[in-house]
Amino acid sequence: MATTTPPTPSAAPVRPATPLPPRRTPTVKAKTAPKDSWRTWPLRDRAGLALCWAAGIFFCLVAASIVLYMLYKGVTQLSLDLLVSSPESSQDQTKSGGILDPILGTLILTTIGIALAAPLGVTVALWLTEYGRPRWLARAVEISVEIIAGTPSIVLAIFGLIVFSQDFLSFLSFEATGGGVFGRSFFIAGAVMSLIALPLVVGATREALQSIPGHVREASYALGKTKAATIRRVLLPAIRPGIATGSVLGMGRIVGDTAIVIVLLGATVQLEAYGDTPVLGTLRGTGSTLTSYVYQNSPAGEGGSPDKAYAAAFVLLLIVLALNFSVDLIAAGGRRSRGGLSDRGKA
């Protein structure tokens, strides 16, 4: 039973003055007082309890069916061949190739997005927590981060489209023959993607900063460190797990987002570099990610090969779950290192 179990009648009448009051009898049986079994409840309360069970089991069933169905489809459709070959645009399912390019596209896009979001997010969080003056500006920045977090990604996507279609930003994508700026490239999609990761980085970093006890900062000041040096030498190392958590959560959001990719990545099946420079060409070029591949191959898109869409969705789900799992690992590691910090603070 849960933690908020009311004290049993045997343990309840304990006076505060008693030394070491036994809050709860240590036997297992005492967790459910015989008087408060659901069998003695009125019908209405029992109905409520039944609904609770139903809701809990409903979510378990939904999650289990999603995972098992994707696992079944993934295992039957996925093959090594599919993972290492490039997709071709072909109506014939046997010739439409694999999902190598979408996987690469997802990796590139996530890298760009988080490389932009993490520094900016840490900067914003540090300023908000450690400085935050003037107050009205800090409030405004806080609210704007909330607004970014709430803005639908499709709105961010088409906002990115007008911004990056400006002539002076043409170096980020390429100009069509007519002179119009295409406004769609890996770099642009990554830049907009960094926005959906930003609030998560800011949130996790602020939380980490706020959980550092004030005496750690004071100890640093007492040693004659400036505030900047304290941030650089004391706070930043201590919040590394927090930054990592935020970044990984942000990566999860980037990997799973579809709207921005469809609008801003040009939706070509393969990675199409623009120009000859190897890395820059790819960044200025167009491509696809796992999410846009799934969308294109669902009945809504043109590709129309549901089996490959399932395979890609399975890979996508695996990536997202792996990212979530690593958040747990980071959190576990973070608890250990924070323990170390507070020890050092005491010494």
Next chain:
Amino acid sequence: MALAARQPRTWSDARAERTLGAGAVVTLLFVVAMVVYVVINAWPSFSHNGLAWFGSGGNVDQQLHDIQLSPADPDQYVYHLRAWPLLYGTILTTALAVAIGLALSLLASIFLTEFAPRKLQRVLDPVVRLLAAVPSIVLGLIGILVIVPFVRDTLIGQETKSSLIYLVQLTGQSVAVAVFLLVVMISPIMIAIITDALRSVPKSWTEGSAALGVNRWRTMWRISVRAARPAMIAAVVLSTARALGEAIMLSLVASSAQSFSPNPLDGIYFFLEPVHPLAATIVDNAEALSATPLKQTVYAFAALLLLSSAILSIGGTFAKRSMRRYGIQS
């Protein structure tokens, strides 16, 4: 921070503040720029239609088509649009999903915090996190390849379909599927927020109630759930913002090509009729943005979504702050 003021402010310290502040100000300016840009681009569509933009009348699909095909001469741009069916689609799916999601999430949160056996509790926590992590495109894919055919062939059936063919094409892409998937999508957020609030209700309150002989269900319902009401508001606000803006998944499972307004008087068929929300309309028209009037119309949709989600986000912050005042963490 008072302590910091007494520090000797060196040059590098001031520079650090300015550098960090610059990053924060960039974020702020970005949001302002986004709102201004989108609203400016959307303005022609609003100004040509006036308040009738929000009204109903005519066929939205036809109007969007005309807008797309309007002449290249800026004086002859076509802007005529009555967007009510799309707004109705968004409001309908969002409201239904949030209402159902709130009920389910509240029950699931109560179960998770109080009544679930230890073993089940250990399963439910990761289950909620897993559901929160599933990308919406995966839900959309399962929706369109599994649930939509099921609804079309089993729930609707051939006879109903052919009997209603002159009114609406029932493809299985429907209110019911859209709402179900939205519920699955937004519930984890709600459960996370509500569970946190329920867990942080001061123990003395529930113990006091139990000491008065109130059973565990009533204690939960009368004390903890009431104390967590601000959390429920925050959960509703945040998940409404999510549901409003979900574009790709809804464009997969909610509507076929046509924009149809389901009528609640249709009884059970109401839930089986297609619906076309705003965000999905943006996706469907994203390819044709080279036509200026259509682009401005699409930006009008985006402006509407942006403003409503911004209001919701700000509202959510205030709801969370009121929670903190009562000592309940979000």
